[in-house]
Amino acid sequence: MPTGLTSKIYDGSDTTLRDFALRCVRQLGAGYKASNYGKDELPKDKAPIIIVPEYYYKNLCDAEQKLRYWQSMRDNHPEELRKLYDKKVKEHNLAFEKYKESHGVDLKLRDRYENMLERVEAWDVKEDYLSLKELMIKQLKESIDFDCRPTTRTYEPFIDFDLWLKFQIECSEEEVRMCKKRLEEEEKSTRETNEYLKGLYQAIDETEPINK
Secondary structure, eight states: OOOTTTHHHHHTSOOOHHHHHHHHHTTSHHHHHHTTTTTSOOOSSSOOOOOOOHHHHHHHHHHHHHHHHHHHHHHHOHHHHHHHHHHHHHHHHHHHHHHHHHHSOOHHHHHHHHHHHHHHHTOOOOGGGHHHHHHHHHHHHHHHHHHTOOOOOOOOOOOOHHHHHHHHHHHHHHHHHHHHHHHHHHHHHHHHHHHHHHHHHHHHHHHSOOOO
């Protein structure tokens, strides 16, 4: 029974070693990468040249630019840096105030619950309906506990200026290191892929050269 890789041999449409090898290598590391993760066919005549994707260089460039920005702000623009810090503090405090507003006690809601609770507790019913009354009271009390509970989050001041600046620079330095590492790994992988493919095509040419 033919597979996707042996189907051309099965139907006789291509029985060359070159075609079979280039189909199979698309399932392996270097060939998989060179064929757009197995989606594209590899050229028949010569090894493709793989290049490092541009975004690896762009990411490193952006990270280095960001680091230079923070270093320049620290060394040359202390007043602007202080204004930026003050803005961050203001945003931090404003965010907490909005949080309190959205998570604080809704007094109108509590009044509605408590008003209903008073009416239910004062409701004089026969014994047959006591279980209903108890359920109503239980539901109201649980709703008050859940819906009218004030926020337990406490205010935490924004970090001080020196720590904030140190954090910005250290994060930028770490991003540069990571981008360099990813670029070096991709350059190494691309180099190895090209060497592998070059050797593979040479081996195929020695065994089954293309007739020109």
